[in-house]
Amino acid sequence: MADLSVDPKKLDVAEYLAAMDAATVEGGALRTAAPPEFATMVKRTSGDQLKALDASPMRERVLETIFGRMGEAFRPDKLSSSRASLVRWHVGGESESIYETELSPTGCTVTEGTSDSEPRATMTISFPEFLKLASGNANAPMLFMTRKLKLGGDIGFASNLTNLFDIPRS
Incomplete structure (x- = not known):
């Protein structure tokens, strides 16, 4: 491969x-x-x-x-707010990795780890399910309904996140 x-x-x-x-x-x-x-x-x-x-x-x-590569896939034209929004990702599984994405009309900035800033939304998902979500092989509402994706903070904003990115399809 x-x-x-x-x-x-x-x-x-x-x-x-x-x-x-x-x-x-x-x-x-x-x-x-x-x-x-x-x-x-x-x-x-x-x-x-x-x-x-x-x-x-x-x-x-x-x-x-x-x-x-999230910055390349981000669609700032789909963002409904002119303010920057921080999303904290907890990717679990064998270990936990935390990433933060700051989404704004000027782009998407990604940092590893947790900052002192309060996230607008928090996403908690296992590594295998995250790969499926990021590759377009799973959809967020179904992952949420089956409790494989947990959302925190602004649920309305979080539920629209996949619309803010060009997610590949196989």
């Missing part, structure tokens, strides 16, 4: 992790893939492979890649 053309369904978990290791290094295929390629790769990845990825060192590289 160094070029994301290898079908994850044809790989066992160890082969998948080795491929993801190559794909997530600096300049690797995951970091340079077009969003639809990423979406297709996630769609074809099994639950066991996602759990193994969650427990691996590649987890943080995958999250860095996704959050690092």
Whole structure:
């Protein structure tokens, strides 16, 4: 999967992790893939492979890649407010990672960790479900209804977040 053309369904978990290791290094295929390629790769990845990825060192590289590309996918023209809004993401699973996205009419700024600022919305989701959401392979309302996505703060704003980004489709 160094070029994301290898079908994850044809790989066992160890082969998948080795491929993801190559794909997530600096300049690797995951970091340079077009969003639809990423979406297709996630769609074809099994639950066991996602759990193994969650427990691996590649987890943080995958999250860095996704959050690092949010600015490119952000649609400031869809933002209904002229004020900046902070969204805090708690991505759980084998460990917890926290990212903050500040959304404003001028763009999307991402930082890792928690700031002293009060978020307008807080999203709590597991790593596998976050990958599915970020790749367009799950929808936020269904994740919320099945309690796989927890929202805090301004629920109305949080429920509209997916409309603020060009989310890939496989």
